[in-house]
Amino acid sequence: MSMLSLQNIAIRYNKVPAVHDVSIEVEAGEIVALVGGNGAGKSSALRAVAGLNPVAAGKVVFNGVDITQVPAHQRTGLGLSLVPEGRRLFPKLSVEKNLRLGAFTRRDAAEIEESLDYAFTLFPILKERRQQVAGTLSGGEQQMLAIGRGLMAKPRLLMLDEPSWGIAPKLVTKILDTIQQVNASGITILLVEQNIKRALEIANRGYVLQTGRIVLAGSGRDLLDNPEIQKAYLGI
Template identity: 55%
Template sequence: MLQLVDLHVKYGQIEVLHGIQITVNPGEIVTILGANGAGKSTTLLTISSLVKPSKGAVMLEGAPLHKLPPHEVVRRGVAHVPEGRRIFGTLTVQENLNLGAFTRNDTARIHQTLDWIYELFPILAERRRQLAGTLSGGEQQMLAIARGLMSQPRILLLDEPSLGLAPLLVKTIFQTIRNINASGVTIVLVEQNARAALKLAHRGYVLEVGRIVLEDSAQGLLANPDVQKAYLGGA
């Protein structure tokens, strides 16, 4: 469904992705693991066309994404929930969700999507008229994911959805991600909580200093001694 082909990305003269290859099949959750600075967020930004590759390609079902402007990538069915949430704090919950549907004009389906989102996140339904900036961190993360879902994506890119959240909220967010995937949405997940990400994912890639150094099933990565040592706190 999604392919990154020999993808190179530079910031100025500094290359941060060195020819990475990633494949995502329909219906999968694929996680990208790596330390800070490995290039995980850059990978998602390049899929979204917010960052342009210096070489290589991002392909969605055989068609290039990397040549399109970001809003057209959204129209093709890719939504990006960025690190740090990036909600509009001075707008209400409902207004943030409305903005998530900016590429759509099918009013009836938009209302159906909104109803589904309020089923996924009942707290957002309760607070739909509240300013987003007054929500808790966990509620803001729910809103960021919900806003992404308003575009009815086929692929959802999630960058550090558990960042800064209490353990109980992390559990809630990850269960919701599982439910979203079960509805038919393919997910690419960047997550510092490697153990939780691998328990959720079907497959994973390990990115080190801009290079893919390991690819395996999630269970295979969980059992890998090198992954255990580097990302899971030992065996």
């Protein structure tokens, strides 16, 4: 049984279709990349998994349970966490406050402190800046904070929507390394990226989304070696 199974999902905005008949499987322990160009429907799909977009058709199944109708906050409690596109931090609140808000579904104070320590271990700069307001962080630091906040929910599946967006190449490497490190600690990853090469390099498997449909799927390696992908996305 897959950890996450999207079964023939359709998403519409005011009746305009954005995602058609998309099926995706994520096995426990994997890093799965969902890649594609602007407007392909990547964020829509992640938001549907998080419960932030209703689906017009199809099912979202998490650990064997149909969660299609489960509200977003309850999905967080079940172990699904989304680091959204554009980070969506609270700019006037401190780094620490932003992190703690990620734990809003949790009750065990000692475990929350453990998760805070974990976020600070992954991103020591956040510890140094824990009292600084989030809006004054650099773009890269804000992305680290968004990932840290996502981890504060103690997810089993962490979804990341374009974590490399708008940050310097050196930091992109750091962020992707950290995603691998998080995965190695036992958290399953569903990663959306426009940085297709970097995403497929760290992914076990990938799906290519084009105008709302899955057009290719395979191992990260096979997709990187695929001439169609190289021509369409990698400029080779």
